[in-house]
Amino acid sequence: MNIALLGYGRMGKSIEAIALKRKHTISLKISNANDEFDFTNTDVAIDFSIPTAAVSNIKKALDAGVPVISGTTGWLEQYHEVIDYCNAKNGTFLYASNFSLGVNIFFEINKKLSELMATVDGYSVKMEEIHHTKKLDAPSGTAITLAEQIIENTDYKKWTLDQPNSDEIHIDAKRIPEVPGTHEVTYNSEIDSISIKHTAHSRQGFALGAVVAAEWIKDKKGVYTMRDVLQINV
DSSP: OEEEEEOOSHHHHHHHHHHHHTTOEEEEEEOSTTSOOOOTTOSEEEEOOOHHHHHHHHHHHHHTTOOEEEOOOSOGGGHHHHHHHHHHTTOEEEEOSOOOHHHHHHHHHHHHHHHHHTTSSSOEEEEEEEEOTTOOSSSOHHHHHHHHHHHHHSSOOEEESSSOOTTEEEEEEEEOTTOOEEEEEEEEOSSOEEEEEEEESSTHHHHHHHHHHHHHHTTOOEEEOHHHHTTOOO
């Protein structure tokens, strides 16, 4: 499979290494918006760029008829615009706030736990996420996904980085050098605490998940998520 890398930073390089190890070819590397987007001989594009470039990158791939997956966060206020654009082009698009296979299992655990906690009184929830200092957005897209899952199943209305009201989930976003990504959800009561936590040890899990998603989405049409890739139907 021939893969275009839209964004050639640390994640792009990690994806390249995994893709080559899995016998794929890199057909295009885009480091900045001024590079030439030549999708000749490209089967799938993988976007791990920056928030200000993601939408343009995705649309260029769709214009070329190339399926595209994106792990860039910080641009989701335009998500529905991109979905509409993909459908209008009869294209193929997959977005994930986190491509790690372990994190996507963690999402399912978080959803189930929030459903259970919604049935009992006396607990409040808080979240913590830790990433490297070069991460541009806070909170992380993964943390937002976790918070939105909890909001969907409970009486919480929104998340906040500030001091929370009673109907808000506080996300403590920390930036520490060389931390690939840690996410923890904690429910506290006067009696006890319940926590679930995912700790990434390297970027390899994110890169592997992105390549697996690219392999899965090739030759498909439509809009997908990692739940489709992992065949999670619960």
